Each structure stands twice: as structure tokens, then as C-alpha cells.
Amino acid sequence: MIEINAKDVYYKELNERIRKEIKKGVKDIRLLNICGQRYIGDGITANNVTIRIQGVPGEDMAAFMDGPTIIVENNAQDGVGNTMNDGKVVVHGLAGDVLGYGMRGGKLYVKGDCGYRVGIHMKGYMDKVPIMVIGGKAGNFFGEYMAGGTLILLGMNPNNNDRPVLGDYCATGMHGGVIYIRGKVEEDKLGKEVKHFELDESDKKILKPILNDFCKEMGEQFDIFDFSRYTKIIPVSKRPYGRMYVY
Amino acid sequence: MENFGLFTEPWVKSPYRERDSAACGLIGIINKDKKRISGSVIKKAISNQHDRGNGLGGGFAAYGIYPQYKDLYALHLMYDNHKDVKDTEDILENCVQIHHQETIPHATTDVIIDHPHFKRYFVEPNPEAMQRGINPDDYMVSTVMEINTKAKGAFVVSSGKNMGAFKGVGFPEDIADFFQLDQYEGYIWTAHNRFPTNTPGWWGGAHPFTLLDKSVVHNGEISSYGINKRYLDTHGYICTLMTDTEVVTYLVDFLHRKNKLSYEDTFSALAPHFWKDIDRLDEEERLKFTLLRSVYAGAALNGPFAFLYAFNGGLIGINDRVKLRPLIVGKKGNTVYMSSEEASIREICPDAEDCYAPHAGDAVIVYLDEE
Numbered sequence: 001m002i003e004i005n006a007k008d009v010y011y012k013e014l015n016e017r018i019r020k021e022i023k024k025g026v027k028d029i030r031l032l033n034i035c036g037q038r039y040i041g042d043g044i045t046a047n048n049v050t051i052r053i054q055g056v057p058g059e060d061m062a063a064f065m066d067g068p069t070i071i072v073e074n075n076a077q078d079g080v081g082n083t084m085n086d087g088k089v090v091v092h093g094l095a096g097d098v099l100g101y102g103m104r105g106g107k108l109y110v111k112g113d114c115g116y117r118v119g120i121h122m123k124g125y126m127d128k129v130p131i132m133v134i135g136g137k138a139g140n141f142f143g144e145y146m147a148g149g150t151l152i153l154l155g156m157n158p159n160n161n162d163r164p165v166l167g168d169y170c171a172t173g174m175h176g177g178v179i180y181i182r183g184k185v186e187e188d189k190l191g192k193e194v195k196h197f198e199l200d201e202s203d204k205k206i207l208k209p210i211l212n213d214f215c216k217e218m219g220e221q222f223d224i225f226d227f228s229r230y231t232k233i234i235p236v237s238k239r240p241y242g243r244m245y246v247y
Numbered sequence: 248m249e250n251f252g253l254f255t256e257p258w259v260k261s262p263y264r265e266r267d268s269a270a271c272g273l274i275g276i277i278n279k280d281k282k283r284i285s286g287s288v289i290k291k292a293i294s295n296q297h298d299r300g301n302g303l304g305g306g307f308a309a310y311g312i313y314p315q316y317k318d319l320y321a322l323h324l325m326y327d328n329h330k331d332v333k334d335t336e337d338i339l340e341n342c343v344q345i346h347h348q349e350t351i352p353h354a355t356t357d358v359i360i361d362h363p364h365f366k367r368y369f370v371e372p373n374p375e376a377m378q379r380g381i382n383p384d385d386y387m388v389s390t391v392m393e394i395n396t397k398a399k400g401a402f403v404v405s406s407g408k409n410m411g412a413f414k415g416v417g418f419p420e421d422i423a424d425f426f427q428l429d430q431y432e433g434y435i436w437t438a439h440n441r442f443p444t445n446t447p448g449w450w451g452g453a454h455p456f457t458l459l460d461k462s463v464v465h466n467g468e469i470s471s472y473g474i475n476k477r478y479l480d481t482h483g484y485i486c487t488l489m490t491d492t493e494v495v496t497y498l499v500d501f502l503h504r505k506n507k508l509s510y511e512d513t514f515s516a517l518a519p520h521f522w523k524d525i526d527r528l529d530e531e532e533r534l535k536f537t538l539l540r541s542v543y544a545g546a547a548l549n550g551p552f553a554f555l556y557a558f559n560g561g562l563i564g565i566n567d568r569v570k571l572r573p574l575i576v577g578k579k580g581n582t583v584y585m586s587s588e589e590a591s592i593r594e595i596c597p598d599a600e601d602c603y604a605p606h607a608g609d610a611v612i613v614y615l616d617e618e
Contacts (some may be wrong), residue, residue, distance in 0.1 A: 011298075036295050056590045058294025076600060077588055078573055096604065097573060115604050116570045139570065140607065163606060175482075 001028035011037040022046050024209075026222065028053070036077075036116065041065050062089045065106070071217075078115070081108045084130070090217045090237075094136070103130040103149065105147040111218050112136040112157060116167065116197025117144065124177055133214045133224070140167035143233075144191075149178040154224050155184045171233050175240050180207060182224060190233065193240040197232045270572075271466035272299030274586040275455075275555040276595075277562040279616045282581075284436060286428030288595050291388050293438035294420040295544050295594040296587060299466075301448040303448030305424045306345030306414025308455040308462035308557050311411050319346055320387055320459075321368040323404035324394075325450060326364040330398030343370040351413075351428055363450050365404075367411065368393045371378025384459055384504065386463045391458065395487045402487075407460025410547035410559065414439075414453035422453075423433045434615070435562055439464035443492070443519050448524040450599035452490045458500050460559040464586055465492040467572045478545030492554070499556060508562060512537055514610035516543040518568050559615040570607035577602040583613045606609055 002021060004018050006014055013176035014037050021029055027049055033038070034055030041051055047064040053072045064103050075093035082102040088107045097115035105128040113136035120141065122130050130149035134154050143151045155165035165183055172191030180203070185196055199207070204227050215221050261400035263410060274292045276284060289307060313321050320343075326332050339345065351365035372386040393405045405412035410433075413426040419440045423429075439454035447451060455462035469475065476486045476494055482499040482505075495517070496505035502513040519540040525533055540547070551571030556563040566574045577584045577599035579594045584592040584599060592599050605611050 015585070032490055035593050036588055038298065041493065056593050062285075077590065094603070096575075113603075115573075116607065139604075171376055 001030065002026055003032055003142055005032045006035075006037060006055070007033040011039055015021070015039055016150055019044065022049055028052075036247075039063065041068055041070050062087070062108075067102070069215050075112075076110075081106070081132075084108070085128075087119065088217075092102065092138055095134075095164060099138070100130065100132050103132065104128055107213075108132045109214050109217055110134050113138070113218070117141045119146060119149075119151040119179075121142045121147055122149040122151060122177060123148065124196070132208055133210065135214070135218070137165045138167060138170075139172045140165060140169050141172065142170045143174060143177075143179045144169060144171070145173040145175075146171060146179065146235075147174075148209070149177045151177065151179045152182075153180070154222070156182075156222060156224070166219075171235075172234070173240060174235045175238050178206075181231045182226075182229055183231065185231045186231070193237065194233050194235050197234070199227050199230050199231045199232055200205045203227075203230075209223065249307050260315045264282075267325050270299050270587075271442050271454075271552070272296030272591070273438065273464045273466050273555055274432055274584065274591050275435070275437040275491070275562050275564065277435045277555060277557075277583050277613050277615070278611065279581040280581070281311060281434040281615060282436050283432035284424060284430045286344045286433070286436070289436040289438045290423035290428060291593050292586070292595045293423075293440055294583075295318035297418060297420070298438050299442065299587060300418060300440030301424065301442045302418050302421075303416055304439070304453035305417050305419030306412060306439050306441075306453045306455055306464070307419070307423065307426075307428060308405070308435075308437045308457065308464070308559060309414045310408065310435035310559060311432055311433045312411055312431045313369070316347065316369040316410040316591045318585060319412055320406055322368040322410055323351065323369055323413075324368070325402045326366065327365055327403050331398070332364070332366065335394060335398040335401040339370070339390075340366065341373075342386075342393065343368075343372055344374065345370050352430070353425050354427050356421060356424050357496050358416065360419045362415060362425070387459060388414070388500070389483075392483070392485050396485055396601070403457075404451075405457040405516050406456075407457065407462075407559065410460050410461055410462075411459050412455050415450045415457065416448055416453060430578070435557050437462060437464045437557050437562070444468060444488075446489050449489070451488050454492060455557075456488065456490070456493045456496045458496050459501055459504075461496055463492055463499075463554055465495060465552060465554040467552035467554070467567065468550050469494060469548055469552060471548055474545060475548065495548070495554060495556070498548075502543065502546060506545050510612050511610065512539055512611055514563065514565055514612075515539055516546050518565060518608040518610075519547050520608070521568065553587065561612065563610050563612045564605065565610040566605070566607055568569040568608035573604070574611075575602055575604055576611050581616070585611065 004036040030052045038058035041062045043064040046117045049068040060079040066085040067087045072091045076091045076095040080094035083102045084103045091110045094112040095110045095140040116139035131154045171194040261410040347369040472491040553566040553572035553574040575589045
């Protein structure tokens with residue numbers, strides 16, 4: 001394990017150093033005093049590498065990441081996990097807007113709330129199934145244009161503000177994958193391209209191991225296994241706009 | 248002396264001779280107890296967002312910095328050429344009584360070499376005009392418009408009491424060094440790091456945009472600029488700065504000061520609720536928001552934005568109705584921070600509490616505590 005003190009270190013030098021250490025075979029890296037450095041973990045292909053971050057990392061963390069695990073002990077900013085291919089991101093605080101944009105594999109867990117446009121155009125193919133779990137609430141456009149993968153919203157920590165668990169325009173244009181929301185969903189918050197259902201046995205089978213792993217990573221046993229409360233959202237059609245330009 | 252080229256060459260003049268891609272960044276600080284904070288603090292905070300800008304604009308607004316002249320309007324002026332000073336001062340002397348004037352102190356730095364000439368004047372409106380019963384704020388607004396449109400090579404950077412704006416072409420940390428902001432202390436500060444997209448990176452086009460004590464720093468673009476500009480034009484506000492953000496400053500002045508709308512209603516008119524959301528409200532609220540949206544339709548802002556609006560009594564942050572730009576709020580004791588990025592707040596206040604992102608279109612309004 002190595003520690004890197006990132007106090008006042010520019011993001012370019014920091015990321016070069018991280019890549020160098022991984023190349024040398026270091027498996028555990030702890031970054032101290034991070035404050036807004038961008039692009040941490042971006043495009044890194046490596047297995048069994050863990051990067052722990054103390055402080056608030058900057059924009060576009062874990063973009064195009066392929067394998068490593070990143071653990072953020074504080075809040076994260078916007079654009080985490082953009083087009084991430086594999087690996088795991090665990091955020092112990094809140095996260096910003098546009099998480100997991102076009103995410104195509106791996107896992108992204110956030111303990112608290114997330115912002116707007118989370119899980120937009122997540123996609124899945126064969127055994128590549130990206131999984132995102134948000135512990136708190138989500139802003140508008142959650143899972144917009146979603147094409148694959150599993151997106152889960154738990155709506156915990158209800159004391160922090162009076163915002164609803166789910167924002168408007170959820171799953172608009174969704175044509176693949178599945179969204180699970182712990183709670184009832186008002187119809188007028190959903191896009192016209194989806195329907196919502198109660199969970200069946202196969203859903204529980206999918207959810208249980210994911211939620212167990214989420215609790216394990218967060219180091220806390222949350223009361224989130226009340227499957228009768230959950231709502232499942234899936235697309236009506238794989239091609240909702242198939243006729244749009246057909247005269 | 249040759250013209251700096253403030254007006255004759257209003258295109259890109261980067262001191263760094265390079266371009267990069269990014270987005271604007273902003274941060275504001277307010278201490279509700281009016282404890283004054285050094286300019287070096289806001290400089291440190293906005294430097295954390297260095298990569299959101301590209302060196303084509305940096306600027307600051309500072310409140311509470313001129314306690315010795317707090318009852319006078321502080322006019323910050325930008326001149327293309329020393330020769331333009333005389334003509335402008337002739338106009339000024341006709342309109343106002345100048346109690347004190349000086350060159351705005353600035354440092355010679357390695358980076359900001361070419362720059363316009365800056366002067367400040369502490370003034371009060373002409374007493375004769377005041378005897379005719381003209382509102383002093385209205386009078387100063389027309390004085391500012393007069394200089395911006397008629398004085399050749401001169402432009403008013405700020406015009407409020409006990410406040411001032413400092414801005415130019417360069418990264419904000421370099422502009423802070425140029426104006427020696429570590430020599431100032433204020434209880435409200437805003438800062439901006441510019442990445443101009445549609446309009447030129449020139450000294451007048453850097454943020455903040457001000458009128459009287461009101462200032463705006465903005466990340467985004469006001470795509471309704473044309474409509475807003477024409478609407479303002481019919482009410483006597485003339486846009487001269489070639490940048491969309493200018494309209495926000497004038498719209499708030501028009502709605503809040505002239506039309507006497509509360510700040511809550513003013514910002515609701517700027518970022519009106521969607522009709523589908525208005526339909527969900529109870530009757531009284533539905534009527535109120537329908538009227539706000541209809542009567543002030545020309546003031547509605549479209550396009551992506553997050554902006555900070557500061558004035559002598561407080562600081563307001565808001566983003567557009569679909570949240571196409573980031574805004575984070577945090578606090579520590581009686582100090583509140585609003586920023587494009589949380590890290591920028593942590594840079595100057597590592598233990599800030601309750602950091603959160605406000606809901607799209609909801610103004611966060613923080614007033615100074617009453618004395």
C-alpha cells in the first residue's frame with residue numbers, strides 16, 4: 001500500500017503518478033488531501049487495484065475506467081463513471097449530476113443523494129450489465145434514455161430535505177434495462193415509454209445480492225430488503241421512436 | 248500612448264496565447280455577521296476551479312470594501328486610453344459631485360501586461376437634480392447608461408455604494424494579483440472564471456456584470472438574450488457589453504428595484520415554473536405564478552445557467568429549470584458558500600457543513616443579518 005499526499009498537486013501530475021504506481025504493480029493506493037483534482041482513475045485498465053480517496057475528487061472521476069475499485073470517503077462531484085466499462089466505484093457521501101453516463105459495465109454505489117441526469121443511457125450487452133445503486137434521492141431525468149443495465153434508487157436518509165425521492169422525467173425514452181425504486185412512483189414522473197410493476201421472485205433474486213454487496217461496501221446493514229415496497233420500471237418497447245421518422 | 252484596444256478590437260486577447268476547452272466556474276461567499284474576509288480567500292477558492300476557464304476572463308465583486316466612503320456611490324471605470332479620461336470626466340462632472348478619485352491600484356505582473364486604465368470615483372448625484380425630487384438610484388442608473396453609450400473609450404465596471412467590481416482578461420487568480428485583492432476585505436465576495444463561448448473575451452465582457460450595487464457572475468448562456476434585450480430596451484436599459492449575462496443584472500434591477508417584486512418573485516420570473524408544475528399548485532399559488540410568468544414573460548431566461556447575484560444586502564444563487572449547470576451550497580457558522588464545485592468550497596473551508604445541490608430553478612437567498 002502506498003499513500004500519496006495530493007495537497008496542491010495538479011491533476012496531471014497526480015494521475016501520472018497513479019498510473020506509474022499501478023504499472024509498477026502497486027495494488028493499494030490511498031490518496032490524501034484530494035480537493036477537486038479531475039479525471040482520477042480515468043481510462044485505467046487494471047484488476048485488483050484499489051484507490052481510496054480522502055477528500056472531494058473533481059469532475060469526471062472513473063470515466064472509461066476498466067477494472068479498478070475507487071472508494072471515495074467523502075462526497076463526489078459531477079460526471080462519475082462516464083462510459084465506465086468495468087470495476088467499482090463506492091461513494092460514501094453524496095454525488096453530483098450525470099453519474100454513469102453511458103455506463104456499460106461495473107458497479108457504481110452512492111450512499112447519499114445524487115443529482116440530475118443519473119444513469120442516462122446506461123447500456124448492457126450479454127454479460128456486460130452495469131449496476132448503479134443510489135442510497136438517497138435522485139434529481140430529474142433519472143435513467144433517461146436508458147438502454148441496459150440495472151439502476152436502483154433506495155430513497156434512504158429522508159431527514160435531509162423535503163425533496164421527493166424521485167425527480168421528474170424518470171426513464172423518459174427508456175428502451176432497455178431495468179430500474180428499481182424503493183417506494184411508490186407517481187405516474188406523472190415517468191416517461192411515456194415505460195410501465196411500472198410490483199416485484200416478482202426473479203426481481204428479488206437479482207436485487208438481493210446487489211443490496212447485500214451495497215451494504216457490505218458501505219459497512220452498514222441498511223433496512224432495505226422490504227421488497228414489497230419496491231417498484232420496478234421497464235420499457236414498453238425496445239424501439240420507442242422506431243416510427244418517429246416514418247411518414 | 249496607443250489605444251489598448253478595448254473597443255476597437257473587441258475580440259479574443261488572451262495573455263496566454265492559447266485555447267483550451269472547459270466551462271465557466273464561479274464561487275460566492277457571504278458572512279451574515281458582516282465579518283470581513285480577505286480577497287486572498289476568494290482568490291484561493293476560485294483558483295481551485297482553474298481548469299473551468301481558459302484565461303479569457305476573470306473577475307470579482309466585493310462588498311463592504313469602502314467603509315470610509317460607504318455613503319457615496321463608488322464608480323469603477325475602465326478606460327481604453329488615458330486620453331479618454333478627460334472627456335469622460337467632463338460628462339461625469341456634469342452629472343455628479345466627485346468627492347474623491349484615484350487610479351485603482353494595480354500590480355505589474357508577469358502575466359497581465361496589456362491592460363486598460365482603471366480609475367475609481369466616490370460620488371454623489373448632482374444636488375440640483377436631487378432637489379427636483381429624482382430618485383438617486385434612478386439618477387445613477389442613467390448616469391451609468393450615459394457613460395456606457397456616449398463616453399468614447401470608457402465603460403463603467405461598477406457603480407454601487409461600498410462595493411466594487413474588478414475584472415479583466417486573464418485567469419481569475421492573475422486578475423486578483425493584478426488588482427492586489429489581498430489588500431481588500433469584504434463581507435460578500437463573488438468570483439468568476441470565464442470560458443467565453445459565443446461572445447468575445449474582452450475586458451468589459453469579463454464577469455461580474457453590475458449596476459448600482461447589483462452584480463452577476465454566470466456560468467452558461469442565456470439563449471433568450473435577444474428577447475430579454477428588447478424587453479429591457481423598452482424600459483430604458485441599454486445593453487452595450489456584447490455578452491448575454493448583462494441582461495440578468497438589468498432584469499433583476501427592473502423587477503426588484505423598479506417593480507418592487509420580492510427577490511423570491513423576481514427569481515421566479517427569471518426561471519418560471521413549468522406550466523405543468525403551475526397546474527399542480529393550489530388556486531392562490533397557481534394564480535400568482537401564472538401572473539408572474541405572463542406579466543414578466545420578457546424577463547424569463549432560457550438556456551443553461553447557474554449564476555450568483557450579489558447586492559449590498561445579500562447573495563443569491565440559482566440555476567436553470569432543468570439544471571444544465573452545477574451549483575453547490577455549503578455553510579460554516581454564519582458564512583455561506585455557493586460554488587460550481589464542492590472542492591472549491593473545501594479549499595477554503597475544509598469542514599463546511601451541509602453541502603448540497605439546490606433544486607433546479609429554486610433560488611437560494613441569503614441575507615445579511617440585520618444590524
